Structure formats: C-alpha cells, structure tokens
Amino acid sequence: MLDRGSAEPWLNGGMLERLHPDVRGVITEYGAQVNEVGVLPIRGFYLYGSIAMGGYTPGRSDVDFVAVLDRMLTQAECSRLAAIHGHVASCWPSPEMNGIYVMRDQLGKLPHEISPYPCYYGGQFLEADLFECNLVTWHQLKEQGIALRGSRQELDYAVDWDQLLARMKENVESYWRPWVYESAKPDTRKGMALSERSAVEWGVLGLTRLYYTFRENNITTKAGAGVYALERLPATSHPILIEALRWREGKPTLYRSASERRQDALLYLHEMLAACETAAEEAAGRR
Template identity: 35%
Template sequence: MTDPLSTSRAYLALADEHAPGLVEAFYLQGSVALDDYRPGVSDIDFVAVTAREPAAGELRTVHEALRRSHGETFFDGLYVTAADLRRDPEQCPPGLAVHEWRVLEGSRFERNLVTWHVLAQGGVPVRGPRPEVHTDWPALAERTRQNLAGYWTGWRVRAAFTPGAWTTSWGVLGMARLRHTLAERRVTSKTEAAAFALDAYDQRFHRIVREALRLRVGGEPQYRSPVHRHLDLLKFTAMVLAEP
C-alpha cells in the first residue's frame, strides 16, 4: 500500500542525490492536504520549492528512479520558487511539472489558485516550514464558476458517449465538489462533496451520489444496470450545471 510520506521521503533522497541543493522545501497538497487520500484511488500531489531553476534532465532522472521503486501511484506536482507561491499563480510563468511520471516543460499544470488555496489550507510540510501562499477567494470563486460553465459543460457533452465507473465518479464528485467549495468558501474534498450533495439535492439524485462515493471509498454497488447508472449521471450533472 502506497504511503504518501514514505514516497515523499524516497523522492527527497533521490532529489538530494541527483540534484543536490535543488529542493529547499517540499509539501503535499491535493487529497493528502484535504484529508481525503485513498490508497489505490488517489494520486500523490506535491509542490516542490527550488533554490534554482531545475533542469528537465535531472528531474527525469529523479522521477524515473522513483517510478521504479514507488510506481504504484502517480506522483504528480510542480516546481516553483518561494516567490512564486507569494503571488497570483496566473502571473507565474509556465515551468516544470510532473504528470503521470512525465516531466513537462513550459507547463501550467497545477499552477492555479486551487493549488495555492489547498496548500494554504492544509498543505503537509515534508521539508521546510509552512509556506507563505497567495490566496484570493473572490478570484477563486469566479474561476470556479467559469470552470463549471466551461470545462464541465463541455465534459458533460463528451460524457454522454463515455459511460463507465470512472466517468461516474469523476463527474458526480467533481461537479459536487465545485458547488460545495462555493458554498463553504474553501476548497473541499470529493468525499465531503458527496455528503454535501446528499444533504443539498433532491432525494432522486441520492442513488447516483452514493454510487459515485462507493466507487471512491468502496462498498456495495448501487446499480445493477450500467445504462441506468449512466442515465442518472447525466441527469445529475445537468441539474448541477443548471444551478445559478
């Protein structure tokens, strides 16, 4: 079973070996910071603060070595400076990141206010003190609404043709999480969002919410028919997107 802290310590040992002095501070964010990490389901999400501009080659060496020893779970994150974290991420230039074991150059992966807010709310320091992080709730709320109107509206159109367990969990919990975040004025977790949806939405949607939660945390299936499950997913997501 993958443990985020032990994987992070293995990463730091490799970074210190192959890129001495590069990583000044290292934090876990995402599901770990939101107390919603699920082994076998969640990725390990990180923010590495560097003392200098990393070279893509040295990061590939580090992450390939980590993949060989701890490759059961994706170890995704980005490389920034301490100064980057103190300003609006929209003003930060693209940089190096890692997604599904690939080192990305000139990437905006995870350089956004969600990452900054999660880091400020509950980022887990593995190396270094708690970071100073720029936050801006009004801007995050506006971008959350834009995400619903943009990405998620388009996603629902595509999801009509891609039934399956992953689609169900991603769509129901992803959209509910954004509505819950707006209601709570903080970034919330997918598991919290399921509880919110069961409380906030009509009972006719509870079955699909419970199924999406079951796909994340385990339990008995709520559906015998994948067709009925997919139809309920589409009804639920249409309702969430229609909310003002």
Template identity: 30%
Template sequence: MTVDSLVREVVGAYLSLTDAAVPGLVQGLYLTGSVALDDFRRRRGDIDFVAVTAVPPSPAQVAALQQAHVRLAGHVRRPFFEGPYVTWDELADDPSGATPGPYAHRSRLLPAVPHGRQPATWQVLSRHGVTMRGPGAQDLTVDTSPGELVRWAREGFARYWRPWWERSSRPFTSEGLAVLGGEAVEWGVLGVSRAHQALVTGEAVSKTAAGEYGHTAFDPVWHRILDESLRIRRGGEGRSGYAGPPARRRDALAFVKMVIEDAAARA
C-alpha cells in the same frame, strides 16, 4: 496527522531520486490534495504535491527532474505523484497569473504547464498542507486572496466540466464508454460537486466532503448517484444502488449537467 505508509514510501523515493539528480534544488516539499484533506485512497487517487525551489529550474535541471520522475514511476507505479514546481516567491503571488512551469503528471514531468498553479492548491497548502521538507506549511507566505478560488471554479465549469460532459455524453466514444466504469462516475459526480462548493462557499474540499455537500445542496432526487459515487470512492464496498452501469451512467451525466447549469445561473 498520520501519513499513510505508502505515501511516505513514495515521498522517500522521490526525495532520494531528486536529491541525487539535482542536489539542493528542492528546498520545500508539501503534500496537498487528498492526503492533506484526509481523504487519501490507495486505489483511487494520486499523491498531490508542491515542490518549492529558490529559483526556477534551468533546462538542464528540468531534464534531470524528468528522468527522476520516470525512475519514480518505475519504483512505485501507482498512485501517481503529481504536482507543480514553484519558487518561494511564486507561492506568495496570485497563482492565476503565474508563469507556466514544470508539472509532474503521471510518470512524466511536463516542462511548462499553465494550469499547474491553482487557487485550490494554494488554499489547501496554506490551510492543510503536510510538510515533508522545509518550513511548516502553515508558516509559509501563500497568496490565498478572497475570491480567487471562486473565480477559478467558475472558469473551471466553462473550460473543463462542460467540455467533459459533452465528450462523455457521446456513448460510442472512448470517453463515453468510460462513464460506464466507476472511476469516471466518481470523477464526474464528485468533481463537479467539489467545484460547485468552491463556487458557492469559496472553500476547497476533498471529494468525499464534496459528495456530502451535494446531499444538502441539491434535490434529494440526486442522492442515489451521490451515494453511489461515494461508495466507489470508498473502495466499492457494499451493494450498489444501481442494477447496472447504463442506468448509473445516465444519472451521472444528468447530475453533471444539472450542476453545470446551476453554476452558470449563479454567474
């Protein structure tokens, strides 16, 4: 596949900075997420990666990596370069039981994040990963045990999506007001659609594919908010199907609630 020139620029800067900061540490670098799933949008997404090392980074190496990520953010502010640092052995193990490790989030490197190792990331890496350094992604030994993604998706509805909906439903809070904007609408509607598809099919897909899945999985009454979310995802071109943000917010929150309840009924 053809990798966007901006993605290559960010990856090149990252490798230069990390190789200078911790020579020889990063043995493999793979792109996952929207880049691997051919759904990357310069204005509406991050560059997701998995960096592979021989052994877990030492505290001194983590500190050096933290500075490298800060410098990277100064070089290219957006999109963010986000992902976990794992060992070759950790890739071959069940991600749900992995020990917390370094995870790059926005412009920072968090030293010990438990949720950085996810079955969805492992599956996309194994099936669609884009190799930027190291052995080919499809030649790696990656644990993609059947059922892991389904269990992860089910837990995600309880641990993330229901709390997200509850917070976003409070209209005069920062999160409630955020849903008046397009980015939060896209995140919620396409995000729960993607989680629902993972739960039902065991497949990790892009946000765009998840929006298209929603057209067949849910009642046509939800097509308008799905189409609006896809329109936002594609850069906001064309005319909105809504007269204003309040009506769009109402439908987005109603859709997210419906999908959460449908997922719970499948338990």
C-alpha cells in the same frame, strides 16, 4: 529500494510518520533519491490536495506536491529529476506523484503572470509547463499544505477568494457545461466514457466539489463533497452519489446496468450545473 532512513536528513521525519503508509513510502523513496543527488536547489517541499485535507483514498488519490526552488533548475537537474521520478514510479506504481517545481516568487501567481516551470504528472517530467497553476492549488497549499521540507511561513502570498470563486464560475461554464453536454451524446468519446464508473465518479464528484465551494466558501475533497451532497440533496440524487463514493472506496456497483447508471449520472450532472449556477450567484451576493 533505498532504506527510508536515508531520506530523513532531507525531509521532516516527524511529518512523514503521520502520512498513510503508501504515501510515506513514495515520499521517502523520492526524498532518499533527491538526498543522494545532494545538489538540487529544493528549499521547500509541500503536500496539498486530498492528503493534506485528510481525504486520501488508497488506489484513487495522487500525491500532489509543490517543490519550492532556490533558483531555476538547469537542464541537467531536470534530467536528474526526471530519472528520480521514473525510479520512484517503478518502486511505487501507486499512489502516483503529481507536482510542480517553482520559485518562491511564483507562488500564488496565475498563468499570465509567470513563465512555465518544470513539473511531473501523468508519468512524465516536463521542463516547461503550467500544470496546476490556478488559485485552487495556491489556496489549498497556503491553507492546508503539509511542509515536509521548509516552513509554511514561506507560503506568504495571498489568494483573492472573490477571484477564485469567479474563476470557478468560469470553469463551470467553459469546462463542465461542455463536458456534460458532450457526455450526453452516446456516439462521442465522452459519451461512451460515461458508461464507465470512473467517468461517472469524475463528473459527479468533480462538479459537486464546485457546488460545495460556492455554498460553503471552502474547498473539500471529492469524497467530502459527495457526503455533503448526500446530506443536503433530495433522495433522488443519492443512488448516483453513493455509486461515485463506492467506486472511490473500491466497492462493487449497486446498479443493474451501465446504461441505468449513465442515465442517472446525466440527470444528476444537468441538475448540478443548474445548482452550481444558482449557488455561484448567491456566493457573489454574499461577498
């Protein structure tokens, strides 16, 4: 593993020091490798997501990043980046890096407005994809992004909040509602997966994040959404919310059986679908 000091000519060392040690280790290794190559056209490197929102959870959160390019990457440069990410993952299996490499004029754009770009997620480097090309990504980056290279002043695009809310409402109907209904069938893959704590956390907190946004006109972390719901929803919803938060914290389950937990999760998810629908309509009325 390279010495962390070798990354500092390329990355903002002062900002690095503020990060969780695990995140700092991953980013420092990445920066050292990119700095060693020395010819990659990366003008800006930003963190967003849970790290930028102060909700990083060791063992659960990823390192979400956006790298801004001076020019499009060549195939050879993509190969170098793929090797760099592979090296970093071998040195730091957790947290996992997930991010995109885009031109400045691609920031803030939607899939129908731009061509696919290089990205790294799930342990794979892809030369052309549209991973995380959505208004939530661009809003988080612009409002809360951490600049480790470059300046936040370069994030001079605009995000239409009304359009973001409209797309979130579409997401509830096109993704979450089918996901919940499919998860209610015990003989399907999703139905069986909901017996696992990780799937419960994914569904319960993921849908609750949308509810938070509709209600508060803001974006928060999964954990933040869970705490928000605990403070505002009836006590009958609390056990499954607490369970989802405990999984994120690496704490053991409080449920006596997986079937009981699954039943509570399904009840909560169906109620949250209705709550999101109502909250989305109210949000549209306030605009």
